[in-house]
Amino acid sequence: MKKTAYQLLEEAKKMIGKETEQIRCKYPIEHEPLRRYCHMVDDENPLFLDPEYAKNTKYGSAIMPPFALMMYLGHSSMWPSKEAVSLIMPPTPGSNYINMAQEWELLKPIRVGDHITFKTRLADVYMKSISIDPKAFWVVNELTFTNQNGEVVAIIRNRILVHRSPEEIKQDTGEQQN
Amino acid sequence: MKHEQLYWNDINIGDEIPGFSLELDETRVCLQVSGSQDWYAVHHDKGFANNSGMPERFFNTGFLTAAIGRLLTSWIGLEGWIRALTVEMRRMNLAGQVMTVSGKVTNKYVDGNEHFVEADVWTSTGDQVNTPCKAKVVLPARSK
Numbered sequence: 001m002k003k004t005a006y007q008l009l010e011e012a013k014k015m016i017g018k019e020t021e022q023i024r025c026k027y028p029i030e031h032e033p034l035r036r037y038c039h040m041v042d043d044e045n046p047l048f049l050d051p052e053y054a055k056n057t058k059y060g061s062a063i064m065p066p067f068a069l070m071m072y073l074g075h076s077s078m079w080p081s082k083e084a085v086s087l088i089m090p091p092t093p094g095s096n097y098i099n100m101a102q103e104w105e106l107l108k109p110i111r112v113g114d115h116i117t118f119k120t121r122l123a124d125v126y127m128k129s130i131s132i133d134p135k136a137f138w139v140v141n142e143l144t145f146t147n148q149n150g151e152v153v154a155i156i157r158n159r160i161l162v163h164r165s166p167e168e169i170k171q172d173t174g175e176q177q178n
Numbered sequence: 179m180k181h182e183q184l185y186w187n188d189i190n191i192g193d194e195i196p197g198f199s200l201e202l203d204e205t206r207v208c209l210q211v212s213g214s215q216d217w218y219a220v221h222h223d224k225g226f227a228n229n230s231g232m233p234e235r236f237f238n239t240g241f242l243t244a245a246i247g248r249l250l251t252s253w254i255g256l257e258g259w260i261r262a263l264t265v266e267m268r269r270m271n272l273a274g275q276v277m278t279v280s281g282k283v284t285n286k287y288v289d290g291n292e293h294f295v296e297a298d299v300w301t302s303t304g305d306q307v308n309t310p311c312k313a314k315v316v317l318p319a320r321s322k
Contacts, residue, residue, distance in 0.1 A: 013208050037240075037246075039212070040210050040212060041247075041248050042198075043248040055257075057256055066260045066263075067240075067243035068240070068244070070240060070243075101266045102265045104262060106262065106263075163231075165229060165230050
């Protein structure tokens with residue numbers, strides 16, 4: 001029998017505080033993904049794109065644009081892996097995701113060639129209605145990133161909304177009425 | 179892009195941050211996926227977006243924060259540093275729209291030996307603010 005939203009919420013709340021082990025990003029920071037990242041918003045900053053320019057700056061090499069870190073984790077998938085590894089997602093009634101908020105704290109530059117490790121903690125889960133789903137779940141993850149020297153380079157708190165599709169709501173409503 | 183260095187001494191509360199606009203056309207939809215590596219279909223597949231209850235594909239967080247990052251890093255210059263950013267995805271920036279990225283200084287102060295500036299930055303489509311953010315940056319100060 002399908003679990004109700006309240007049953008799922010109870011299960012989800014038991015997961016608060018759960019942490020992953022330290023996860024090492026598959027690849028070191030590389031030039032080409034940063035070039036494609038910059039291209040998507042027409043960011044021509046030579047500090048990110050031009051190693052010759054960047055080596056003469058205080059950084060000594062090209063650095064990652066400040067908010068590219070989540071991209072590097074392949075947060076929706078890191079093909080050929082089938083699963084996203086960056087967020088802890090509890091059981092939810094719906095399966096449609098909308099990222100709602102992020103809080104970034106940037107502590108140290110990340111250079112091309114650095115190898116990043118991170119750990120994720122499920123910080124909170126709650127139910128809060130939205131216009132298209134009265135039983136939408138909100139999931140908060142906190143990610144801490146360290147470089148190959150063990151230095152914390154960034155901390156991100158990410159709040160994601162998980163909602164049911166109109167079809168799923170119709171189905172759930174029908175099951176509740178039976 | 180601007181290469182001049184911004185100094186804390188030259189900032190005034192209320193200063194506008196030089197902004198820019200991006201047309202969220204089909205090419206930009208593809209660039210968004212390429213650059214962010216976010217393959218969630220709601221961001222590139224119109225049918226999937228509609229079946230999820232969305233009017234159109236909406237641009238993802240990676241894209242929005244990249245645009246905000248471009249605004250801020252262009253403004254603060256090589257010696258500046260973005261210390262913190264909060265981002266709220268309140269409304270969607272949809273495929274087919276023109277998205278503008280803007281900002282305004284809200285505060286400046288010294289803490290220890292660091293010179294901070296705080297700013298509201300946002301993305302908008304037309305008059306609608308979609309992604310309100312708060313940024314905190316560290317700037318160099320001119321020596322006396």
